Amino acid sequence: xxxxxxxxxxxxxxxxxxxxxxxxxxxxxxxxxxxxxxxxxxxxxxxxxxxxxxxxxxxxxxxxxxxxxxxxxxxxxxxxxxxxxxxxxxxxxxxxxxxxxxxxxxxxxxxxxxxxxxxxxxxxxxxxxxxxxxxxxxxxxxxxxxxxxxxxxxxxxxxxxxxxxxxxxxxxxxxxxxxxxxxxxxxxxxxxxxxxxxxxxxxxxxxxxxxxxxxxxxxxxxxxxxxxxxxxxxxxxxxxxxxxxxxxxxxxxxxxxxxxxxxxxxxxxxxxxxxxxxxxxxxxxxxxxxxxxxxxxxxxxxxxxxxxxxxxxxxxxxxxxxxxxxxxxxxxxxxxxxxxxxxxxxxxxxxxxxxxxxxxxxxxxxxxxxxxxxxxxxxxxxxxxxxxxxxxxxxxxxxxxxxxxxxxxxxxxxxxxxxxxxxxxxxxxxxxxxxxxxxxxxxxxxxxxxxxxxxxxxxxxxxxxxxxxxxxxxxxxxxxxxxxxxxxxxxxxxxxxxxxxxxxxxxxxxxxxxxxxxxxxxxxxxx
Numbered sequence: 209x210x211x212x213x214x215x216x217x218x219x220x221x222x223x224x225x226x227x228x229x230x231x232x233x234x235x236x237x238x239x240x241x242x243x244x245x246x247x248x249x250x251x252x253x254x255x256x257x258x259x260x261x262x263x264x265x266x267x268x269x270x271x272x273x274x275x276x277x278x279x280x281x282x283x284x285x286x287x288x289x290x291x292x293x294x295x296x297x298x299x300x301x302x303x304x305x306x307x308x309x310x311x312x313x314x315x316x317x318x319x320x321x322x323x324x325x326x327x328x329x330x331x332x333x334x335x336x337x338x339x340x341x342x343x344x345x346x347x348x349x350x351x352x353x354x355x356x357x358x359x360x361x362x363x364x365x366x367x368x369x370x371x372x373x374x375x376x377x378x379x380x381x382x383x384x385x386x387x388x389x390x391x392x393x394x395x396x397x398x399x400x401x402x403x404x405x406x407x408x409x410x411x412x413x414x415x416x417x418x419x420x421x422x423x424x425x426x427x428x429x430x431x432x433x434x435x436x437x438x439x440x441x442x443x444x445x446x447x448x449x450x451x452x453x454x455x456x457x458x459x460x461x462x463x464x465x466x467x468x469x470x471x472x473x474x475x476x477x478x479x480x481x482x483x484x485x486x487x488x489x490x491x492x493x494x495x496x497x498x499x500x501x502x503x504x505x506x507x508x509x510x511x512x513x514x515x516x517x518x519x520x521x522x523x524x525x526x527x528x529x530x531x532x533x534x535x536x537x538x539x540x541x542x543x544x545x546x547x548x549x550x551x552x553x554x555x556x557x558x559x560x561x562x563x564x565x566x567x568x569x570x571x572x573x574x575x576x577x578x579x580x581x582x583x584x585x586x587x588x589x590x591x592x593x594x595x596x597x598x599x600x601x602x603x604x605x606x607x608x609x610x611x612x613x614x615x616x617x618x619x620x621x622x623x624x625x626x627x628x629x630x631x632x633x634x635x636x637x638x639x640x641x642x643x644x645x646x647x648x649x650x651x652x653x654x655x656x657x658x659x660x661x662x663x664x665x666x667x668x669x670x671x672x673x674x675x676x677x678x679x680x681x682x683x684x685x686x687x688x689x690x691x692x693x694x695x696x697x698x699x700x701x702x703x704x705x706x707x708x709x710x711x712x713x714x715x716x717x718x719x720x721x722x723x724x725x726x727x728x729x730x731x732x733x734x735x
Contacts, residue, residue, distance in 0.1 A: 228341070229348055230321040231311035236290035236302040236379060240309075243598075245493070247288040248457055251450040252281070255437065259289050262435060263298070263375050263411050269435040270403040270411065271396075273426060275418045276439030278613040279490030279527060282415040285439075286381040289413060293377050301325035302379040305386045307612055310568035315391040319352060322378060323359040330376075336363035349717075352391065356398040364405055375409040383414055385612065389421035396425035400433045440487070447487045454489065455482060458496040462506055473510055480514045486526045490611050494530055497595040497610075504537075524623065531596070531617045535629045538592035553628040559589050561631040562640055563597070564615040567677045569606035572599070574670040578643055638685030644678035645698055647671060652705035656712070663712050675709045679722040682729065689730050 233240035247256065255274075262268045276282050283304070293299035301322040306312040327334040340358045341347060347358055364376075378399075386392050399412050416422050418438070426434055455478065463472050473481075485491045499509045516529060539556050541549050562579060572590065576583040590599055590607070598608040609615060617623050624630040647670060657666040667675075682695070689695055699706075710719040 228320055228324045228327070228337075229317050230324040231303070231317040233306075233309065233312055234303045234317075234321045235325060236287050236304060236381070237294065241287065241304060244287060245284055246291060247281075247284055248453055251453050252285060252288070254446065255285065255439070255442065256288065258437065259285075259413065260292070263289075263293070263377055263413070264409070266409055268411070269433055271399060271434035272411070272413050273434050273436045274413070274415045274439055275422075275436065276415075277524075278417060278616060279488040279611070280439045281489040282417075282439060283381050284489065286379055286413070286415045290379040293375075293379070298375050298377050300329050300376045300378050302381070304381040305383060307385040307387070307615070308564070308566055308569065308609060313385060313567065314387045315352060315395060318386075318395065319355040319359055320348065323355075323363075326360065326364075330367065332367055333363055336366045339363075352394055353398060356401075361401060361405075364402075364410065367408070375411055377411045377413060380412065380414045383416040384419045384422055392421055393425035393428065396422070397429055400429040403430075403433050444487055448482060448485075451485050451487070451489060451492050452478075452482050455485075455492055455496070458493070459499075462496070462500050465500075466506055468506075472507075477510060477514060481510070484513065484526055488527055490613055491527050491530060494527070494534075494595055494611070498530065498534055501592075501594060503592065527613060528617055528623050531614060532624075532626060532629075534593065534595045535626070539589070539629075541628060549628070555585070555589055556629065557631055557636070558639070559586055560593070561618070561636040563607060564609060564618060564631065565633060565636055565640070566673075567680055568673060569608050570669055570673060571604050571606050573603055574668065574673070575607065577668075578640075578647060578670045578673065580643065580646070634684065634686055637681045637683075638687050641678055641681035641685050641687060642694070644674035644681060645694055647674045648678065648706065648709075649698055649702060652702045652709055654705060654708070656705065656709060667709055667713060671709070672713050675706060675713070676715055676718060679725050683725060689726075695726075 232238070259272060259274070262272050274282055274285065286302075286304070290299055290302050302325070303318060303321055304312065311317050323337055327337050337359055340363055344350075344354075344358050347355060380395075380399075383392055383395070386395070396414075399414075402410050402412060426436070459473060459478070462468075463470075481492075481495065484495070495513055498513070499506050501509065512533065513530065516533075535556075539552050541552060544552065558579060559575070559581070563575060570578065572586055573583055576586045579586075590597060593599070596610055596614045598610055600607070618629065618631045619633050621630060651667075651671045652675075657663060707716065707719055710716045
């Protein structure tokens with residue numbers, strides 16, 4: 209969480225008002241998403257036109273819900289239209305949810321982040337939001353309903369229509385990646401209230417998977433407030449056309465990088481690869497990253513994909529096959545002794561399993577420290593997984609999952625059929641809880657920053673992560689609490705040290721919530 213400073217004009221003087229908290233990386237054009245793709249020319253033509261038409265139709269629904277199964281390209285479309293509206297000065301704000309990305313995985317700073325961006329987009333809005341903060345100084349501690357009302361809805365209703373763009377649009381991507389079903393349904397109910405802003409054309413564009421809580425959320429709001437579009441229901445002919453353009457673009461880039469002659473790959477190979485994608489852009493992009501891997505000959509990697517038996521599997525089946533292939537390449541278990549196979553599988557589950565369920569991203573160095581592993585060993589295990597992970601060259605930059613479908617695959621016993629790779633989510637949360645507790649017990653102490661030391665040096669990212677999320681991992685494990693256990697001992701020795709650390713990193717309010725969660729866990733454990 210970061211804070212933005214808002215200024216208000218009062219008696220022609222600038223006055224500093226309370227800081228508005230926002231989630232770093234929420235906006236579509238933030239540094240976090242800089243290298244993410246947008247729709248190539250001549251692709252997604254019909255759906256993009258429908259979205260643009262909706263955004264300018266004065267009689268259109270307030271909300272456009274673009275839903276589709278994993279890998280159908282929802283976020284790519286969201287980035288594309290957000291950029292279009294930004295260029296046209298019609299984008300009010302955007303929020304791209306992302307599981308495992310700290311403040312982007314929950315709704316705590318959702319409305320404050322939108323308000324912060326709106327204050328930048330609309331100078332006149334800034335004055336009204338400043339007034340709202342003055343009148344409601346505790347607004348940042350209130351619920352989402354109050355924040356929506358006072359920070360966004362009421363300030364927007366006070367804007368002078370003549371000074372506003374023809375349409376003002378919010379873009380909300382991957383709502384299904386927001387933790388808390390109640391929060392996602394509440395967000396939908398609140399956003400639907402924007403239909404009452406009749407003074408100007410206000411629109412909300414939302415993407416998500418068609419998860420049950422979100423579908424129920426839309427069912428709870430008037431049908432007239434939203435227009436729905438099911439992305440995976442588009443004609444297969446159109447989807448395959450778009451995927452073929454994408455594959456041509458990516459494979460031609462690989463051809464030029466490796467110095468291959470024009471004509472690679474052959475038309476037959478290209479057609480087979482298009483067929484394997486089964487309408488999933490995530491399959492196409494993952495396959496291209498697999499083929500492009502600098503450590504392997506592209507021709508051999510392409511042949512491996514195409515030589516598998518193809519019996520008309522479902523799109524998920526094809527995606528699962530390529531994920532399995534990537535894993536088998538990354539950890540070569542063939543011709544290994546039983547002991548070595550077990551060791552490599554355990555290392556994979558410990559490292560990769562931990563990364564995919566972390567509540568926030570961490571650099572490789574900090575992942576190694578958190579898990580009490582050798583950094584080089586972690587780097588070796590991850591070095592062949594660049595098809596599914598964004599592994600930055602800078603050691604201080606965090607490692608990031610490229611697409612949530614890989615996490616879904618590893619955690620699902622019906623999809624990840626090889627038990628050497630399948631991750632037990634509950635067990636992994638329990639292991640991470642223990643790691644967090646050990647790390648905090650080792651590092652936390654009274655006056656840890658020595659009255660003025662630099663926080664990031666005294667509390668490195670792995671320790672900060674442990675302080676913020678150890679209770680979350682405990683909640684998702686099967687560990688039962690009792691008198692004299694590791695949690696009891698930790699709290700006896702380090703409770704005040706832990707609170708001091710949370711205060712230093714600006715998370716003391718989260719600490720209060722974690723204490724309440726611990727009380728709930730203790731109550732359940734004692735039953």
